[in-house]
Amino acid sequence: MPNRLAVVLVGSAERAYLETAPSVSAGREAVMVDVATTVLSTVNAPYGADLSARQLAARIVDPASVSANDASVFAFFSEVREDLQRQFVDAMGIDRDQVQTVATQFASKAGYRLPLAG
Template sequence: MAKAASLVLATVNAPYGANLSARQLAALIADPKSASDFNAPVFSFFLEVSPDLQRQFVEVMGIDATKVQATAREFSRLSGYTLAT
C-alpha cells in the first residue's frame, strides 16, 4: 500500500498545497459530493493519476469501486472531461 498511496498523495496534494492522508482521500473519492464541492485534489486523482494506479489505490484502501465510479462520473459531468472510471 505504501508505494501506491505515496505516489497518489504526491500527485494530488502537491499542486494544491493540500495535506490529505490516504484515508481522507479514500473517503473523498468515494463521495460524489466531492465533485459538487469542486474538491481539486479529488479531481486531480481522476485526471492526473493513471487508471492503473487509481485501481491499485482503490483496492488497497478497500474502497467500494462503484462509489468511486459514481464520483468520477459526477466530476466528468460537471467538468466536461472524460475521466477514467
C-alpha cells in the same frame, strides 16, 4: 488478517505503509507504498493539500466532493494514472461503484472522460 493501507505521520511528512498478512511478499508491500506515495504526492502537492490516504479514500467516494469542486479528488481522477487509481481503490478497500459514481459526476462537470467514470 486482511491487507490494509495505513498512514503514519512521521514528523511533518506523511508516510504510507502497508500492514499485511504474512502471505504478502515484501515486494508487494513496496509496490503498495509506492502507489500511496505517488497518489498522495500527485493530489496534495499542486493544491497545497495535506490529505492522508484515508482522507482521500473517503473523499473519492463522497458525492459532496463534486459539489465542493474538491481539487484533490479531481486530481486523483484526472492526473493519477488509471492503473494507480485502481490499485489505490483496491488497497483502500473502497466500493468501486461509489468511486465510479463520483468519477462520472466529475467527468460530466469537466466535459471529458475520466478513466474510472466507466
